[in-house]
Amino acid sequence: MTAPCPPLPDLDWTAVTQSLDAYGNAILPGLLPPAQCTELADAYSATDRYRSRIVMARHGFGRGEYQYFAYPLPPLLQGLRTALYPRLAPIANRWNRQMGVAVQYPDDHATFLQRCHDAGQRRPTPLILQYGPGDYNCLHQDLYGEHVFPLQVAVLLSRPGVDFTGGEFVMQETSSREQRAEVLPLQQGDALIFTVNQRPVPGTRSWRKVAMRHGVSALRSGQRHTLGLIFHDAQ
Numbered sequence: 001m002t003a004p005c006p007p008l009p010d011l012d013w014t015a016v017t018q019s020l021d022a023y024g025n026a027i028l029p030g031l032l033p034p035a036q037c038t039e040l041a042d043a044y045s046a047t048d049r050y051r052s053r054i055v056m057a058r059h060g061f062g063r064g065e066y067q068y069f070a071y072p073l074p075p076l077l078q079g080l081r082t083a084l085y086p087r088l089a090p091i092a093n094r095w096n097r098q099m100g101v102a103v104q105y106p107d108d109h110a111t112f113l114q115r116c117h118d119a120g121q122r123r124p125t126p127l128i129l130q131y132g133p134g135d136y137n138c139l140h141q142d143l144y145g146e147h148v149f150p151l152q153v154a155v156l157l158s159r160p161g162v163d164f165t166g167g168e169f170v171m172q173e174t175s176s177r178e179q180r181a182e183v184l185p186l187q188q189g190d191a192l193i194f195t196v197n198q199r200p201v202p203g204t205r206s207w208r209k210v211a212m213r214h215g216v217s218a219l220r221s222g223q224r225h226t227l228g229l230i231f232h233d234a235q
Contacts, residue, residue, distance in 0.1 A: 008083050016193065017091055020151070024195040024212050025171060025184060028153075031191035032227075036076065037157040041225035044130055049074065051123065056137065062215070064135035066228075069126045077126045077229065080153075085109035085231055088151045088193065095150060098200035098207040105149065109231065112149065116233045121145040125230035128157075131167055131219050139172050139213040141197050144234035150196050153229040156186040164222030175201070175210040183217075196230075 011028055019026035032040075043049065044067070051070035056062045069077060089105045089112075096103055106112050116122070125144060129137070142152060158164055169192060173180040184192055195212035202208075216226075 013087060016087075020091055020193060020195075020199075023182065024173060024199045024210075025182070026193045027184065027186065028191040028193065029187075030189050031080075032155055032157075032189045034188055037155070037189050040076075040128060040227055041157040044128055044225060056135075060138070061140065062135070062137040064129065064131040064137060064216075066127050066129040069124055069128070071124050073124060073126060077227075081126070081229055081231060082109050084153060084193075084229070085112070085149075088149075088231075092150045095200050099198065099209050100207075112147075112231065113233060116145070116147045119145065119147055121147055121233045121235050123234040125228075125232065125234050127228045127230075129216075129224075129226045129228065131164070131216065131224040133219050133221055135167075135224075136218040137216040139170070139215040141213055142228075142230050143197065144230070144232060147232050148196060149231035150199070151193055152196050152231065153191050153193050155191045155227040155229070156188055157225040157227055158223065159188045160186070162222075164219055164224040166218055166220035167224045168217045170215050170217055171195075172213045172215075173210050174213070175208065 009030060016026040016028070049069060050067040053065060053067045055065045086107060089107060093104050121144065125142070154169065169184040169186060171182045171184065171194060186192060194214055198209045198211050200207040201210050
């Protein structure tokens, strides 16, 4: 059984917000300690905790595989979603107002999940991904239904340079004017908050939307595990 969620580390949420506004992503250093990262990665083969397994090559998603957790979620994952959501909801609401999107998100995650479930999005979306040599994840967006929370979190469970080489987290930003790619360096236990779909950027007269996609570059050696925390559920 995965350990309960510890209190969130003392993070500079002002800096996190500024990074999200400027780049569409922000790193939370050391969100999980190494022991919890190892426990989650080692439990990848414990299939009784998952609802489905996806082999990426069968669907054109890349190479590698991932598994979606089943409800009830392990206490650690439940706690992380519950604790992180209230920090991110005000940012998501402000972004929607700036982009002219009428949707606003409630203060607590349970209320938002009920909104998803009432619309038929009842399948849990937290997942764990496993990559081996040559595996990669194509640039994509995790949408899953009508109700989409615009931010999600990935936690690197493996040690770069020790457990694996290559396998960098990549983001691409696309607007009508340009494209921008960014490689995000993470250490074991670091979390990355990033844009699911669109985010606002200031234009000459008003806010404009840019589209964001994320993926993982090819592993050169070893094995890489990542925890994904998506705040909306799937149809």
